[in-house]
Amino acid sequence: MSTMQSNTENTSKDTPTPATKPNKGGLEGIVAATTAISKVEGTAGRLIYRGYNIHDLARHTTFEEIMYLLWFDKLPNQTELTQLHSKLAAQRTVPTPVMEIIRLLPKDTDPMDVLRTAVSAWGALSTSGTPTQDQAIALTASLPPLLAAFQRLRNGKEPLESRPELGHAANYLYLLTGEEPKEEHVQGLNSYLVLLADHGMNASTFTGRVIASTGSDITSSVTGAIGALKGPLHGGAPSKVLDMLHAIAKAESPEVWLLDAITHGGRIMGFGHRVYKTTDPRAEELREMARVADPKAFKLSREVETTAIRLLEEEKPGRKLYTNVEFYSAALLSFVGLPGDLFTPTFAISRVSGWTAHILEQVNNNRLIRPEADYTGPDQAKFVPLNER
Amino acid sequence: MSTMQSNTENTSKDTPTPATKPNKGGLEGIVAATTAISKVEGTAGRLIYRGYNIHDLARHTTFEEIMYLLWFDKLPNQTELTQLHSKLAAQRTVPTPVMEIIRLLPKDTDPMDVLRTAVSAWGALSTSGTPTQDQAIALTASLPPLLAAFQRLRNGKEPLESRPELGHAANYLYLLTGEEPKEEHVQGLNSYLVLLADHGMNASTFTGRVIASTGSDITSSVTGAIGALKGPLHGGAPSKVLDMLHAIAKAESPEVWLLDAITHGGRIMGFGHRVYKTTDPRAEELREMARVADPKAFKLSREVETTAIRLLEEEKPGRKLYTNVEFYSAALLSFVGLPGDLFTPTFAISRVSGWTAHILEQVNNNRLIRPEADYTGPDQAKFVPLNER
Numbered sequence: 181m182s183t184m185q186s187n188t189e190n191t192s193k194d195t196p197t198p199a200t201k202p203n204k205g206g207l208e209g210i211v212a213a214t215t216a217i218s219k220v221e222g223t224a225g226r227l228i229y230r231g232y233n234i235h236d237l238a239r240h241t242t243f244e245e246i247m248y249l250l251w252f253d254k255l256p257n258q259t260e261l262t263q264l265h266s267k268l269a270a271q272r273t274v275p276t277p278v279m280e281i282i283r284l285l286p287k288d289t290d291p292m293d294v295l296r297t298a299v300s301a302w303g304a305l306s307t308s309g310t311p312t313q314d315q316a317i318a319l320t321a322s323l324p325p326l327l328a329a330f331q332r333l334r335n336g337k338e339p340l341e342s343r344p345e346l347g348h349a350a351n352y353l354y355l356l357t358g359e360e361p362k363e364e365h366v367q368g369l370n371s372y373l374v375l376l377a378d379h380g381m382n383a384s385t386f387t388g389r390v391i392a393s394t395g396s397d398i399t400s401s402v403t404g405a406i407g408a409l410k411g412p413l414h415g416g417a418p419s420k421v422l423d424m425l426h427a428i429a430k431a432e433s434p435e436v437w438l439l440d441a442i443t444h445g446g447r448i449m450g451f452g453h454r455v456y457k458t459t460d461p462r463a464e465e466l467r468e469m470a471r472v473a474d475p476k477a478f479k480l481s482r483e484v485e486t487t488a489i490r491l492l493e494e495e496k497p498g499r500k501l502y503t504n505v506e507f508y509s510a511a512l513l514s515f516v517g518l519p520g521d522l523f524t525p526t527f528a529i530s531r532v533s534g535w536t537a538h539i540l541e542q543v544n545n546n547r548l549i550r551p552e553a554d555y556t557g558p559d560q561a562k563f564v565p566l567n568e569r
Numbered sequence: 570m571s572t573m574q575s576n577t578e579n580t581s582k583d584t585p586t587p588a589t590k591p592n593k594g595g596l597e598g599i600v601a602a603t604t605a606i607s608k609v610e611g612t613a614g615r616l617i618y619r620g621y622n623i624h625d626l627a628r629h630t631t632f633e634e635i636m637y638l639l640w641f642d643k644l645p646n647q648t649e650l651t652q653l654h655s656k657l658a659a660q661r662t663v664p665t666p667v668m669e670i671i672r673l674l675p676k677d678t679d680p681m682d683v684l685r686t687a688v689s690a691w692g693a694l695s696t697s698g699t700p701t702q703d704q705a706i707a708l709t710a711s712l713p714p715l716l717a718a719f720q721r722l723r724n725g726k727e728p729l730e731s732r733p734e735l736g737h738a739a740n741y742l743y744l745l746t747g748e749e750p751k752e753e754h755v756q757g758l759n760s761y762l763v764l765l766a767d768h769g770m771n772a773s774t775f776t777g778r779v780i781a782s783t784g785s786d787i788t789s790s791v792t793g794a795i796g797a798l799k800g801p802l803h804g805g806a807p808s809k810v811l812d813m814l815h816a817i818a819k820a821e822s823p824e825v826w827l828l829d830a831i832t833h834g835g836r837i838m839g840f841g842h843r844v845y846k847t848t849d850p851r852a853e854e855l856r857e858m859a860r861v862a863d864p865k866a867f868k869l870s871r872e873v874e875t876t877a878i879r880l881l882e883e884e885k886p887g888r889k890l891y892t893n894v895e896f897y898s899a900a901l902l903s904f905v906g907l908p909g910d911l912f913t914p915t916f917a918i919s920r921v922s923g924w925t926a927h928i929l930e931q932v933n934n935n936r937l938i939r940p941e942a943d944y945t946g947p948d949q950a951k952f953v954p955l956n957e958r
Contacts, residue, residue: 205602230947304682304683383780394804395805396799547595553601554602557606563629569647
């Protein structure tokens with residue numbers, strides 16, 4: 181800065197309170213909030229929702245049971261589950277102005293941008309004030325119809341009405357295709373929605389909590405969280421795993437392709453996580469589903485997985501880069517019939533249950549989340565008016 | 570949780586790395602990022618943008634000079650300023666689908682919800698990829714036309730075309746009213762826009778940086794920031810200052826009204842700040858402008874200010890509750906002719922310059938912002954299938 185110099189008029193003797201400075205940046209290792217919703221144990225590769233192990237939940241529950249668990253802090257009995265289903269089914273509509281807004285967006289719009297805009301418009305019409313459980317239900321119910329409407333419209337088809345007798349996963353597949361969803365697809369998608377529903381203080385959940393901490397509304401929080409999930413360092417990259425697998429299928433061998441990528445600084449998709457230092461437990465569940473769903477595609481995925489882990493350990497010893505949730509998500513969502521650019525929006529359809537649970541938890545015991553910054557610019561610059569610059 | 574009990578199958582010996590736990594919550598005193606954009610010294614009541622004292626800037630610069638300073642790290646010379654003006658003027662349009670979207674929103678929609686939705690739609694059509702300075706310019710230019718269009722439409726008037734010869738503040742006033750803006754209004758609004766442009770790691774700026782840290786786009790970041798600014802604990806309360814002043818004007822005296830509010834736990838609007846422990850330097854500038862703009866209204870505001878500070882010190886000694894930026898913002902924006910529900914959106918019209926500067930800074934030296942949570946729920950709950958619950 182050319183004009184910087186001492187300026188006694190502006191001299192300040194203010195000494196700010198010394199602030200704790202994280203060593204690694206990115207708030208790694210810093211506790212931003214307390215939560216009773218989920219716990220990620222990175223070294224053990226363990227994930228629990230309100231105490232329940234993710235493996236039990238992935239194999240034995242529906243996504244609706246998980247919503248109930250996250251919002252109401254217990255697994256529902258049959259009566260409670262039926263009541264929740266009724267409330268969700270009643271909210272599976274797209275308000276007319278929101279449908280018009282979706283129609284106005286060009287067909288080549290990024291579906292995450294569509295979802296962000298449609299959710300924001302939905303909330304402008306539907307919600308205000310302090311977030312409530314009923315708002316969490318309504319918002320979670322609304323995402324599949326909003327996204328499926330765009331998917332239909334960009335393919336030249338009219339959006340469909342939801343079918344109240346179908347569960348959340350089955351209705352989403354029906355809204356996309358207009359066909360009776362296959363049971364194996366419903367089960368696969370349901371397990372995916374269960375596995376991705378919550379994951380500690382991840383970046384999109386944290387975004388939602390920061391926004392909620394200002395006293396803002398549930399839609400503002402979820403709109404922000406959708407924007408964060410879009411980022412490729414968070415939720416925005418699963419379709420790139422598929423692209424990578426297609427490229428590897430054409431190569432001489434997985435080993436040759438992966439070694440070339442590692443040697444020349446190319447990105448290997450679907451490996452490594454800020455918290456997990458072993459295989460992501462969600463990836464273990466998705467791997468088993470992918471094995472059953474499509475044995476041929478699985479063979480390649482599995483070979484890429486084992487080869488990549490071995491090569492990464494040889495090339496970057498100690499980094500502990502293992503398969504993350506994105507790796508087998510791509511295989512599963514592809515099996516279910518989703519196009520690649522709906523993978524991340526479908527992640528949002530699951531995670532909105534966790535986002536809203538965290539928003540309700542934040543609001544229930546709130547303090548504004550407002551960190552500090554370490555200022556590295558000049559302290560005193562001498563002001564020069566425009567006509568003297 | 571009724572079903573909680575020991576479950577050896579799920580036992581984990583994982584011990585997470587001990588994390589630093591802030592004493593006060595809300596990340597108070599925790600450094601989330603380094604920045605060279607602005608510095609807030611709470612004890613001295615000092616604010617600088619890239620080294621320049623806020624008092625010099627408020628009195629001697631246009632908002633366009635501040636945009637340049639925040640984005641390009643220097644105050645512009647006349648040539649640079651003219652170039653920036655041309656770029657801004659070229660982007661002061663509302664794309665047709667976005668205008669249609671604004672028309673679809675009901676007239677009683679919260680203007681912050683309109684802004685959040687319109688900006689999201691604008692970005693869905695206009696931006697993608699890694700944030701750039703040109704995107705920051707385009708987005709900052711677009712906010713006044715988007716908001717003014719809604720203000721016109723909800724009052725039964727057609728939106729207007731921007732006038733390229735007008736500066737940012739003057740064009741905004743013109744778009745709202747259709748009249749030649751008064752010089753005193755332009756100057757007042759310009760100073761407001763300068764004063765509110767950036768403020769360290771406040772909650773909306775932090776939201777924007779968290780979203781940007783995932784590799785997401787500039788619109789996703791700004792949409793999230795708008796949602797955070799909406800919260801009454803951040804930017805969403807200045808019109809409530811006006812409501813309070815109107816109520817006090819009808820009371821026996823400011824002292825009686827304020828004492829009653831303090832004694833009975835009522836909220837006194839416009840006092841106290843997480844960082845400032847003395848009068849906010851922006852409030853000092855706004856106070857002087859309010860004094861000149863409307864001497865009669867100022868007399869009441871000033872009496873409320875001095876009385877409230879005295880009473881708050883008597884009732885809550887040591888809390889150091891002083892006038893914050895909201896207190897005189899209300900007076901100034903009211904003088905300029907804005908309705909109360911456009912105060913916070915107008916705050917966004919200023920702060921988007923700082924948000925985008927921070928987004929560019931984050932992207933330039935990025936690490937995913939992903940804190941941890943302190944899990945307080947049960948560690949092991951025994952899973953019981955639905956038909957046994």
